[in-house]
Amino acid sequence: MLSLQQYNKQLPEIAKLVSRWDKASRVQLIKEISDHILVVNMRQKQFLTIELQINYDKVYQVPSIRFRLWEHALDDEDVSSSKLLFLSDVELRSIIALNSFSVSLSSDPTTKEVWYHVNNCDTDANVGTEPERYLLRWISLYLQIFDPTLNIMLI
Amino acid sequence: MEELRERVWHGSLNVEIMLSDSIVVPNTPLSEKCYHIVVLRESFLALYLPAIVRKLGNNVIVTYENPYKQWWFEYDGVPVPWEYPCGVLFDFLCNSSTTSTGKEDDQRLQMWKLKLCHGNKYPPGILPLVDGLRQVKDHWKHQWKQACFILNGSAKRIMSLSIPDFEAFWQSLISRHQPDYIKVREKLLTPNKTKHIPIRVWTADASFLQPSIPANSDTMTLFDVMTSMDIKLQENNRAIIQGIVICSDEDIINLYDLFASIDGFLYVVIK
Numbered sequence: 001m002l003s004l005q006q007y008n009k010q011l012p013e014i015a016k017l018v019s020r021w022d023k024a025s026r027v028q029l030i031k032e033i034s035d036h037i038l039v040v041n042m043r044q045k046q047f048l049t050i051e052l053q054i055n056y057d058k059v060y061q062v063p064s065i066r067f068r069l070w071e072h073a074l075d076d077e078d079v080s081s082s083k084l085l086f087l088s089d090v091e092l093r094s095i096i097a098l099n100s101f102s103v104s105l106s107s108d109p110t111t112k113e114v115w116y117h118v119n120n121c122d123t124d125a126n127v128g129t130e131p132e133r134y135l136l137r138w139i140s141l142y143l144q145i146f147d148p149t150l151n152i153m154l155i
Numbered sequence: 156m157e158e159l160r161e162r163v164w165h166g167s168l169n170v171e172i173m174l175s176d177s178i179v180v181p182n183t184p185l186s187e188k189c190y191h192i193v194v195l196r197e198s199f200l201a202l203y204l205p206a207i208v209r210k211l212g213n214n215v216i217v218t219y220e221n222p223y224k225q226w227w228f229e230y231d232g233v234p235v236p237w238e239y240p241c242g243v244l245f246d247f248l249c250n251s252s253t254t255s256t257g258k259e260d261d262q263r264l265q266m267w268k269l270k271l272c273h274g275n276k277y278p279p280g281i282l283p284l285v286d287g288l289r290q291v292k293d294h295w296k297h298q299w300k301q302a303c304f305i306l307n308g309s310a311k312r313i314m315s316l317s318i319p320d321f322e323a324f325w326q327s328l329i330s331r332h333q334p335d336y337i338k339v340r341e342k343l344l345t346p347n348k349t350k351h352i353p354i355r356v357w358t359a360d361a362s363f364l365q366p367s368i369p370a371n372s373d374t375m376t377l378f379d380v381m382t383s384m385d386i387k388l389q390e391n392n393r394a395i396i397q398g399i400v401i402c403s404d405e406d407i408i409n410l411y412d413l414f415a416s417i418d419g420f421l422y423v424v425i426k
Contacts, residue, residue: 059301059365086283089290104297105282105290107236109363112280121300121310 001061001124002134004035010135011036011054018139023147025049042146044095047072049082050146053115054139062123063138065145066115069095086114097148118142159413163397164333166196168245168267172207175229175272178215187214191266196242196397197417198328200228200235201284201291207271217273223284227277229270234278238294243422246395247357292325295418302353302419303343305367312343328417336417343419352411353420356384359392370408377410377423378403386425395424 002010015029015038026041035056042050049070057064069085086105092098103116127137143150174188190210194203201223208222219225228235230248245267277283284290296313303313316324320339327336349370356364366384368375381388381403388394388403395401396414401423411421 058367060304086277086285088285091285102293104293105285106238106294107280107282114277114280114282119297119300121297121304121314 001129002063002131003061004056004058006131006134007056007063008036010133011038014038014054014135014139017136018143021143021147021150044069044146048085048095050096052146057120060120060123062120063135063142064120065118065142067118067146068113068115084114092116096145098145101142101145118145156413160337161333163414164197164331164336166242166397167193168196168241169264170194171266171268172211172228172271173268174211174214175270178217178271178273180214180216183214187211194241195331196240196245198241199237199239199291199295200241200244201237202288202329204284211271215273219273221287223287223290225273225275225277226284227272227281229272229278230268234281235269236280236282237284237291238282238298240416240418240422242398243357243416243424246398246422246424247426295325295328296321298418298420299343305351305353306343306349306419307345308350312345316342349408352407353415354380354407354411354423355420356386356423356425358386358425368407375407376403377401377405377407380407380423381425388425392425395426396422 012029015027018024018038018040019027021027021040021042023042023044024040025043026039028039030037030039035058038054040052040054042052044050049072050067051070052065052067055064055066056062069087070082071085072080072082074080087095089103092103102119104119105114106117107114123138127134127141140151170192172190172192174183179188188211190207192203192207194200204226205222208219208226212219212222227237233248235244235248249267282294286293300310300313304310313321316339320342323335324339327333327339352368352370354366354368356366358364364384366380368380368383377394378388381394386392393400394403396410401410407421415421
């Protein structure tokens with residue numbers, strides 16, 4: 001587990017690191033009153049953008065990832081449009097490297113937006129419980145879902 | 156106690172499912188676009204979709220891949236999420252509840268009137284059923300992992316369930332076999348060592364709250380829990396659990412023990 005205080009303290013450093021990520025087209029650290037949120041947009045393929053957010057899971061007391069897929073299209077008059085894409089587990093695994101991670105769709109109780117959530121019940125088992133550099137260990141593992149070569153950036 | 160648990164397990168709702176005007180074949184007679192079923196309060200609406208689509212699916216103008224994908228329900232124009240137990244949704248959206256004395260407010264047959272909708276653009280808050288029954292099962296599993304973590308401080312108990320035990324747990328919901336359900340559920344709880352109570356509250360202004368309620372050795376009442384969330388229970392602001400108006404001096408651990416839902420959470424609806 002990582003305390004909310006430690007999470008908020010470590011997140012700005014992670015934001016700096018993620019801003020060096022060549023796949024990230026936008027990185028924004030939002031400082032909410034309680035927990036901070038890191039917003040990252042990444043172009044996965046020509047017609048696909050992944051909008052991902054790192055936030056704090058108050059139940060499991062660990063960092064958490066949620067993401068949405070935006071499919072872009074050009075109409076006959078060259079107007080670009082985007083729509084949310086909801087894929088089955090098999091289809092999703094053909095786009096991102098979920099490997100042993102599991103994700104599920106859930107809706108934000110406040111905004112009613114639907115996001116894929118990477119499940120958090122075994123986060124501590126995956127990254128260890130030592131608070132120091134917890135978030136660095138965590139992103140080096142969990143962001144590989146979106147970029148298996150990410151570790152090179154973190155060296 | 157056991158009798159009450161059994162009544163909660165078998166609690167049911169009368170539901171009228173009507174095809175949405177936007178998808179029904181014009182001039183379909185009422186009997187062909189409407190279906191009356193009894194759903195269990197402690198079940199998920201999504202589990203009824205195959206039977207409903209089988210019954211009404213011949214009278215829609217849309218083509219559909221399967222009985223889950225791109226289908227959803229609406230009540231009074233409001234989309235109805237499938238991921239919460241039916242009874243909780245009913246209590247929140249349209250309940251005229253019974254009091255704890257059992258006296259009914261209204262003697263008429265209570266009917267939950269839902270519209271069956273279909274489309275590739277889901278309304279806000281509706282989880283697309285992209286993986287059918289498997290997705291319902293996965294969602295339920297993750298709710299239990301969360302509940303288990305809240306109860307015990309870790310999800311180890313559910314993570315270490317054997318595959319046959321876990322399958323028996325899920326199948327007990329499908330086959331409605333309460334003894335099997337209780338047998339596995341008991342493995343997830345540690346009486347007298349509970350750390351927190353998994354509780355979810357739907358307030359009168361439609362806020363959805365999941366407070367952290369420690370299970371102290373001191374008695375904590377429903378009143379204490381509501382007060383900790385700045386919710387005042389009064390005549391026009393009642394706490395409803397499993398369709399019953401609950402007295403605010405009831406012990407929250409007892410309420411959890413008796414009325415917790417099939418996903419491991421105790422749901423309280425304030426209205």
